[in-house]
Each structure stands twice: as C-alpha cells, then as structure tokens.
C-alpha cells in the first residue's frame with residue numbers, strides 16, 4: 001500500500017530535476033526502490049527528451065511495438081510498426097493482409113493534405129453581411145496566413161481557401177471562418193493555429209465583432225485517407241463467411257451501438273500506427289468518430305460489398321491528420337525508427353498505410369465475429385499475458401499458456417494452480 005495523500009499541492013514540482021521529482025514522489029507516496037527504479041528507467045526515450053516533452057515528467061510508459069507483415073499497398077510491400085497493448089491487434093492485421101496478398105493487397109489514395117482552422121466571431125448584429133465582408137478579403141487573408149510560415153510555402157504548402165459560415169447558437173449567431181491550409185508533411189496543428197491567431201484581429205476589425213476561439217478542427221475532412229481491397233471468396237473461407245461478414249457490416253451501418261465497437265476495432269489498427277510513428281492519436285480518433293457521424297447518425301467507417309465476381313470488397317475513408325515532421329515524430333527515437341521501417345516519403349503515404357491497416361483490422365474482426373467468435377483467437381494470444389500475471393517466467397510462459405488454451409480456461413486462478421503443478425509444487 002502506498003501512503004494516503006494529504007495534499008496534491010506540491011509547490012515548484014516542475015522546477016525539480018527528474019531524479020529529484022522521482023525522489024520526492026517516492027517519499028510522499030512511500031514508493032519502494034522497485035517503483036522508483038521503474039520510473040527512472042525510461043527505456044528508449046531519454047530522460048532529457050522526455051523531460052522537455054511534457055511538464056512534471058517522472059518516467060515513461062512502454063507499450064509493445066509489433067510489425068504487421070504481409071501488407072502489400074499500391075503494389076509495394078510494406079512492414080508496418082504498430083504500438084499496442086492489445087494481444088490480438090497485430091495478428092489480426094497480419095492475417096487479413098495475408099488473405100489479401102495474393103489478390104494484390106490494398107489500393108490507397110488521399111483527398112488532399114488540407115487542415116482547417118476555425119475562427120469564432122461573435123457580437124455582430126449583421127452576421128450575413130459580416131460573412132461577405134470576410135469572404136471579400138480572401139487575398140489579404142492569404143497574405144497574412146502565408147506570411148506566418150515561410151518554410152511551409154517553400155515546401156509547396158500554405159493557404160488554399162476560405163469558408164465562412166453563420167451558425168445559430170445559444171449565445172446568438174456566430175460567424176465561423178475556416179482557413180483551409182495545405183500543411184504538406186506536417187500534421188499541421190501548429191501551422192494553422194498560428195495563422196488563425198494572427199488573422200483574428202483583422203477579422204474583428206473588418207466586421208466590428210469580437211473573436212474568441214482560434215483553433216484547428218479535428219474533423220479533418222479535407223484530409224481523407226482511403227483504402228480499398230478485394231478479398232477473393234475462396235481465400236477467406238467461402239460464401240458463408242463472406243455473407244456473414246456483409247451482415248456484420250450491415251449491422252454496424254444501421255446501429256450506432258454496434259458501429260461504436262466496429263469502429264473501435266478499426267481504431268485498434270489505426271491508433272497503433274499513429275502512436276508508433278509519434279503522431280497524435282487523440283486527433284485522429286476525434287476526427288474518425290466525428291466523420292463517422294457526418295450524416296447525422298453515427299455509422300461505420302468502412303463499407304463492404306460483394307463484387308460482380310462474388311468476392312468481398314472492403315473500403316475505408318476517414319480523416320487522417322498525421323505528419324512526418326513536428327510533434328513527437330522527429331523527437332521520439334522509436335517514432336523515427338518506425339518511420340524508417342515504413343520507408344515512406346510523405347505524410348500522405350503514411351496516412352494511406354494507416355487507412356489500409358484500419359481496413360485490414362476491420363476485416364479480421366468481422367471475420368472472427370461472423371464465424372468462430374473472437375474469444376478463441378483472442379484468448380489464445382491473451383494466454384501469455386495471463387501466464388505472466390500468474391508469475392510464469394522464461395520457458396514457463398509458453399508452457400503455461402499452452403496448458404491454459406488446451407484446458408479452455410485462460411483465467412488467472414487456473415493459471416496459478418497450473419503453474420504450481422508445472423513447478424511440481
């Protein structure tokens with residue numbers, strides 16, 4: 001048991017060095033040497049980098065990274081690093097990709113690399129008139145935005161377009177300006193937020209209103225990653241499997257309760273690659289779920305159909321705001337290694353790979369659910385975790401995991417008993 005905390009107010013915690021913070025924390029919470037050693041061991045992120053990345057840094061949380069094999073995307077074989085704590089996620093992608101490989105794998109595309117920044121304008125009595133005043137300033141707006149980021153302009157990005165909407169709210173009408181910006185190989189949050197903040201005073205001046213929020217939208221629907229794939233019916237176990245999967249999709253398409261889980265499975269794959277490459281998992285997740293609701297009811301991010309040849313065609317289309325520069329992508333050594341393994345040239349290419357992984361993940365989940373159920377495969381993989389939780393080490397982990405699967409009882413209580421037997425206790 002650790003100490004009950006009397007106060008969470010620790011004055012100047014951020015001013016201490018990492019080891020001082022760990023020592024202080026260990027003293028306050030009576031952590032033992034094992035805990036403080038764990039905190040001090042930062043794995044593949046140095047204490048120094050970690051300490052600069054976030055406030056009050058005391059350690060890292062290491063997540064396993066696995067490689068999805070068998071992925072063939074746009075005629076090229078790719079190895080995809082995935083960071084996830086969930087046992088079956090990497091295996092699911094490998095399996096789906098294997099079943100698609102002989103038929104050519106995945107074909108991908110991208111709608112563009114444009115991010116949206118929003119500027120909120122209030123206190124205007126004539127919002128419709130104000131809207132046109134802003135739209136007329138498009139070229140001035142372009143100049144203000146492009147001046148914010150000369151490097152982005154040099155790389156071929158920058159301001160692309162302007163949208164202005166009047167929305168009705170409980171606080172009265174608001175005039176919402178959208179800056180549409182090509183952010184090239186950056187995720188682009190910093191670039192577009194800077195532009196929005198720089199431009200806001202001019203918008204207030206042109207309209208006589210007051211600006212408040214100036215921030216990107218995570219509904220990045222001008223940065224849609226797309227992937228499609230055809231699985232031959234004979235490669236996936238026949239027509240009954242195919243038809244079960246189509247019905248699984250129709251279920252998700254029609255029912256938000258199912259769609260949430262269906263899309264969670266897709267995000268198992270998507271977020272794992274986003275995390276492994278040091279990108280912002282929450283941004284991609286927010287965009288995905290908002291996009292899944294774009295028609296007024298939450299629905300599936302994928303679509304599934306039967307081709308004229310009787311094969312199974314899967315399609316995914318979703319916002320994918322990821323970058324190769326900025327954020328942790330260049331800072332975290334593991335993210336840099338992941339990008340090397342992927343061997344890709346642009347943020348769009350990364351987004352497309354991620355979309356293919358999402359589609360593959362959904363294929364495997366639907367196939368398992370429509371046939372044997374997911375517990376068999378999941379528990380087989382999870383048996384290793386249970387074996388380790390029961391205390392198995394070294395060779396015992398595999399041995400005990402096999403015993404648990406054979407007994408059909410992947411449970412901690414059974415694992416503890418079986419481990420004792422295995423050790424002859």
Ligand code: MEV
Pocket residue numbers: 086261262263264265266268365366369374
């Ligand atoms: C589990 O992490 C993901 C699934 O629930 C996805 C799905 O139901 O489609 C298996």
